[in-house]
Amino acid sequence: MNNKTINIAYCTDANYLEYVATSITSVIMNNVHIPLAFYVFVYDVCDSDIERLRATSPLILVIEIDKAEIEKYQDNFTIKHLNRSVYMRLAVPRLLAGKVDKFIYLDADTLCFSDISGINKINIDEVICAVSHDSLDTNNNINAQRLNIQTGKYFNSGFLYINIGNWIANEVERKANLILFEKGETLPYPDQDALNIAMCNNFIFIDNSWNYIFNWYTEEQKETFFYVKEKLPRIIHFTGGRKPWFKEHDGLSQQLFLFYHHFTPWKNIPLRSYQERMRPTDYRVYSRKNWRQGKHLQSIKWYIKYLYSRLL
Template sequence: MNPMPPTNTVTQAEQSSFHIAFCVDNHYFRAMGATILSIIVNNPGVHFTFHVLAFAVADAHRARLLKLEAEYPVKTHIHIVSPDLFSQFSHFIASTYYSPAIFTRLAIPDVLQEYTDKVLYLDADILCVGKLDELMALPMDEQIAYVVPDAEATTVRRAAALKLSQVKYFNSGVLYMNIKQWRAHRITEATIEAMLKGGNDFRFPDQDALNIALDGKATYIAKRWNYLYGLIGDLENDRRAMYDVGDAVFIHFAGAVKPWADWCLHDSRAIFAKYHGMSPWADMPMDQQPQNYKEMRMHSRFLLKRKQLGASIKWFWKYLLARPR
């Protein structure tokens, strides 16, 4: 990959800053804003530099990032990544619900090499509810990346399917990268090679490929740094209160239902709303109704669990009308 070199001078404050990267499209800036505020609020006294890698950024979101800098002791950088870098993955993107933005994380080490020697990548459906001191203190001299194990059942299935050397498999929503070591071991290139070789059989295209590329090379840390919370499991059983997440620092709402879906009536909405309301994206409302046919179908199912038969039928009918023919 040959991304453009940075056009901004790296300030002294940024050199001692903790760098965090996101890869989003314009639809996910609202969610990313809540993630960023949850990090800032729970880590007073820490200077953060937030990097946003995207194919395009609307002027309104650029303005909100500048507002973020004006209101909090942080620095932000936008890095425009050319879609041409990922043209070889177009068939994966076309055949799944994934946004092309998921592939931009492979460009992070090359794009940020002039800014920092280590960076924390986060998915934008994560909320921080604790301090990052322990994570920031992890030794980084020889490590390539710190990763967090996925759910046990997923680990067993994917480790076997991918023929990994150990029964270890990580969720790629949190990646703490040593940029120098990552590039020296050519992890991005190995990930691309894995996708081109076997991507059609992968369950999670870039995540599976990253697990192959980092097999036996990544260092696993506690699940509290990427606590996977599936809202669908709660809602399928009409449980609207959040269960205890223990000492989790990052809560990752990795399923198809997100805490900004006001229609789901789950208590996780309050956590998202708290940080969303403090962010420059607060003027963008939460989703009052399902946004697509898949959400319509889930909403119908959840309403049936709540014994709201009439409403369930209404949303199932909307699903039937909206789904692709």
């Protein structure tokens, strides 16, 4: 394979397949001038959906994860509540060994907005991976403090540029799984926390534009960021529960998601509702958002739901 090819991997079950396809489409449409290869590791996905994913682009190689890889966690691990993707993503570097030397891992809730060819200029020969921060306050990271990480450094694992040889040599998968087994019940961000502990600072930070957390924007910026080209991140990561693919989360981010979604085989699938997943915090957020938009009746309805939920 061309050593300039940018290899990108995802790991998903059936629930996030169309969002992976949308993320991949955003990468392709903003990088038509460079060679790309996508490796999508899937489990619990029917054959028809796998064919849909393949139809998204000929650049996609779908790899079905062997049932044995999944069942060993069901049988041997006591942390039953953790999504299996937590464990599967840790296995991806091992499963890609021999195919590529380095690759970008991306979460499904990411969209690409710019050229990513610069990744080939980032040297990770001496580290396990290149990462980006999980907070704009890089000098006082509360997650590093929570985990008692002495360096004070903590990264967001939705984007990882991984050196497979170094990952395997440092036994990251085994170490992270052991941490999950011993502490998983107490970790609010299980795989991310485990990776931060397991890598022991054997990583480098790169510019946050590779994994820009959407909630870093102010409410005003959330509706204008796409039009400020000189500051537009390469990749935006829509962390948290209010994803752009939920119909209640209208606005610029949803419009952009729908644009890329339109070029996937899921284009005729309507947006899903977030109602069943909502928490009191969500009701309050939507109330404020609707009030700012002048939708006062909708705002009052959301706020009543918020008050009612607090009384339960």
